[in-house]
Amino acid sequence: MGTRHNTRTRTDVTMFRKILIANRGEIALRVIRACREMGIPSIIAHSEADRDSLPVQLADEHICIGPGPSGKSYLNIPNIISAALISGADAIHPGYGFLSENTSFAEICSDVQITFIGPPASVMSIMGDKVDARMTMAEMGLPTLPGTPVLRTLSEAIEAAQEIGFPLMLKAAAGGGGRGIRLVKRPDDFERVFTVAQNEVREAFHDDGLYLECYLERARHIEIQVLVDNFGHGVHLGERNCSCQRRNQKLLEESPSPALPPELRYEMGMKAIRAVQAIGYRNAGTLEFLVDEDNHYYFMEMNTRLQVEHPVTELVTSTDLVKEQIRIAAGLPLHLQQKHIHFHGHAIECRITAEDAELDFRPQTGTIERYLPPGGPGVRVDSHLYAGYHVPPHYDSLLAKLIVWSETREAAIARMQRALDEFIIEGIVTTIPFHQKLLKNEGFIRGETYTSFIEEEADTLGIKTHV
16 A cells, blocks of 8 residues: 655535545546545555556545456455455545445445445445336426336237337346446347346346336437435425437436426426435435427436536536535535525536447557647646556547636637647547537537437548447
């Protein structure tokens, strides 16, 4: 274990002795920075592959928890708990991905008297199962699309599909990240697609449960950010439009949505916060909805953690969501009130990944030879990159999040175009060229995006899907 001497001045109440960060990359660095500003020492639990990473260099302490593969490190619960106990941490921030929505991990933290910076395991369990979450939120008054219980056999799935009708969506009951999600347009394709999806989720989540849901054409993906403290006081911080997706993976997010009427924004936000308060939810969370062309909205699922795209919400509400997470976990009352939350300007986030869009987004690895992030007013870059950094092959391909803010959406688009033109990452192929094309697409500029938009615009965006 390595330790760095900490000489900074404490500018906030130290609610925890130390916080161990059970994650890597840009989100680990994001939490380290929040801890430093709050005067809380941070410990980064890292794999051997991340030994030279920027989070390891900037955390107050670091401790290796295993080899490069995530199953032996960032998903290794005994090693992470041991690291927390050995280092004297009294709280763990899971970031997103990895163990951030793992109920067993949250329960074990509680058993050894370490605070899990997230919701209670009991509520996480309900909302982590997408079928249970749909049923629960329906009981709380949120509309949902026609769907099924968890299905585990092909025969029951075929029977259920015939009742719902085609086209329909296949989705994993557990897990996330787009795994197991399939659009099935014709009955003739159902058996093959169901088998492939079930094998995928069994391998990814050790759970082969799937469910079916009615498919919406040209739907927008809208999500609502919520915060609830341990006393049940809560707020929503508006919505994010996450409709620019490829294979159910988000590529660009913005806040507010360019297509959501003010009255619908208000209704969705208030219903979302009331629903999570009613089930005893605590800490930060995100409710995801599909909105059709007639502005009817339907609850899909809830992410019981911080989202990758949280910076756009931070910029339009002037709220530090990571600090709020930490304060809530420490037992402090939420100092925000709904009437005091104001939405100002427009924010856009581009996910810059180590992928080649011209080769069907094929993942890339290699060494960063030159790195020069953009700057200027209203530009934020969340990244763990530096010149000489080697991108390991074991993890998600996210390299950086480029976020801009401006007074209007038109100005934010222009600022993002300028920032993308300035962004230099050499030594590895990235999705910067793809985003440059997307920001100039007429449909995107008009705000006419939906979940199948990227697929339908593939040719104009330079995406080659058959290589």
